[in-house]
Amino acid sequence: MEPGVVLQAILPVCLLISGIHGGQLHTGGSLKMDQALLTFHTGFPEGVDVFYTSDYCYKCLPQPLASVERDMLNVSSVISTKFTLSLRVDSRNVSLCSWSQTYEEGGQYSVWIQQQTASNTSAICRHSVDENPRNVYLPLLVALLVLAVVALLFVLVPYVNRKYNATKRIKDACCCPSPRHTVDCEVTPTCEAGDADAKPKHTRLHSLDTFRGFSMTVMVFVNYGGGGYWFMEHAPWNGLTVADLVMPWFVFIIGTSVVLAFGSMRRKGVSRVQLLRKLTWRTAVLMLLGFCFLNYSPKDGPLSWSWLRIPGVLQRLGFTYFVLSLMQTAWGQTAAPARAGGCWGRAQDLLPYWPEWLFIVLLETLWLCLTFLLPVPGCPAGYLGAGGIGDHGLYPDCTGGAAGHVDRWVFGDNMFRWPTCRELYRTTMPFDPEGILGTINSVVMGFMGMQAGKIFLCYRGDSVQILSRFLGWAVVLGASTAVLSKCTRDEGFIPVNKNLW
Template identity: 80%
Template sequence: MVFVNYGGGGYWFFQHAPWNGLTVADLVMPWFVFIIGTSVVLAFSSMQRRGVGRLQLLRKITWRTVVLLIIGFCFLNYSPRDGPLSWSWLRIPGVLQRLGFTYFVLSLLQTFWGQNQIPERAPQWRSAAQDVLLFWPQWLIIILLETLWLCVTFLLPVPGCPAGYLGAGGIGDDGLYPNCTGGAAGHIDRWMFGDNMYRYPTWKEMYLTALPFDPEGILGTINSIVMGFLGMQAGKIIVFYKGKNIHILCRYLVWAVILGISAAILSKCTRDGGFIPVNKNLCSYLCRSLSYVTAMGCFSFLLLGAMFFIIDVNGWWRGQPFLYPGMNSIFVYVGHSLLGFYFPFSWEIGFQQSHWELLLQNLWGSGLWVLIAFLLFKKKFFLKI
């Protein structure tokens, strides 16, 4: 857990880690991307069983992606802290933009190479890995994409910076590389977007960085797709082993162990060391570095396995009250982004900010949105795209 003092006399709890490392807040969005991948497999499998054609699927995929991009560009660029929307600082990257593009790629993978069925009889060795072997074109594309990320990250020349630099720049690394924030990822984004990037990064005050850097930049899209693809693998296991709960839980555990060991090797079980540090900013709040993807993939398989055991196997819980925001997820997300700074969802906290007041404010705001989602459910109002 990382606690960061931002000069207000207290500590911000549930803030993202300034650069390397993990906090509770860093676990949320990777899980969301993971579940997008799982949902793509389950939804597309259902539509394909109903006879929905490939062309119709492509239309649906394209429409949903375009709507997500438009919402991200037009609605979520505004913040009360920035004043009226201005084209001069319009941010091109963004969370919904990243989610939309990730969904688009995952859906294409499922549409073109995700319709294989389980063979009735298969050799024992093949049966143990059929949910991987039957989708080798998807795996080949993902491996090529990750190879591209590794090559660009560690081999692309960045002026004035060492090859493969992964630090925050500024006063980090004893101030040796002040203009190298984000390494290759930051260099690419600054070349494409200029200063139109994320305006309130978690690392700027701590490392006194001067260069703009966007955690939802171009290069990070690759690892976001990889994170979602791990979720697709979880969905395939549910589809392939339907009714075989022990098989599903065991495979989730195996995947968690494999990914956890991979994360430990890549990071050497340290925060700032290792071959690739665990980092949320090198890619985005949605994917992070490769070691972050493997670490979050491990946690995601364990969490999904636990929920499957509690909800599907034993029926101890049906998902309430979180079921209701999930039915209107876009409405709740956009609503929070536009209104989250206003009363009654939040209020101005005194200069001496405390953990408990911040925690109470966040719980209160989240509870209000759960209540709103429940009322919309009762009124049978569902915002779908």
């Protein structure tokens, strides 16, 4: 884990020096991170109004940005540089011009609004760059260079150490086989006869440990703000960023670890009752930690419980672990199935676990029915949007659809009140990304991790078979994702959305 510790120390420092942080659209004030200055100059005889929408905001209502009155020469507005903006200039409810552009941080831009001819109301909007933006990705390149140097050192230092000790190892190897050499060299413990009968040490799954360490490193980086880069923050609603991957990674790791750990304990003779006590205790500890410490957010003082957030990250991880552990305790096999040929051999990591698959199919069917068939007052059936100004402002109080409705009905005000969609979509309804319906899919994702663990056990020692199984799963799941999302961010049947899981 030493490389992970080094990465955790270096990543936040390297990228926080960039001074990049999330901003929002507003007028006036000095430039901050993720902001640019846009100045509107008008030679139009009438006053003009400027409206904007973010291309990341799905079917959002245009929002006012600036108004240039007839007797004003120019007006400046600070704009966000996170996403592409679509802007429109109106006069007397008539659109004069419109454009889409991605502005860059620290840049200062001008838009010149001029009348084409004195006899008509059409206008020409010319753009110019008054001050060049700064290179916000330079700190990221520096950080990657530092990480590359560190990685190189982790490879070179052991290599040099091996070369330095090569002579001693060769000498020891030559000395060990023959007792007559013990006058000149000492017999190492590895040459003793007793070692041949020693029990082999249990080895860990290094790929899982590496994945866990990498996920921890990214988690620390994201929690430090990710240098303010938008792709290191959670997506406003639909979409996928680096920050959105961290918790699903941990859920997947939990599933794999449950299969490996519980299988090992069963082989050692641990009873199901002992496993139940262990998994119940661990679940209770995780959920209490999340409930009492990490998500406590009172509004009326330190002893207030009026805004205690009931759902949370550790609560979801604990419940997911509990369900997966119950499945493994009830239906998991003590030993991996014996190798077999034919169709059975190609499905030995699937068919013996049919009760678990049946349970997962029923669980996912429940999620689909609740999500798409549950009546939500004032909202269309199966609504998956963010509400607010999205969807042309038709469903402002429908944030999260059935998922949000179930959570508000069960938890009331005791849930997350600042979802990632609040800034961009101007939502007012509370929505918890760790809510009840999303936890169902969290269990399903953890089950995918369990399936990975079963592949490791069934094809232990056969790297080609393991990689082939993973490749097959990647094709199946990737194709299903392409169909459900229609390879788009917002237009799919079920879009990729971490808030809804």
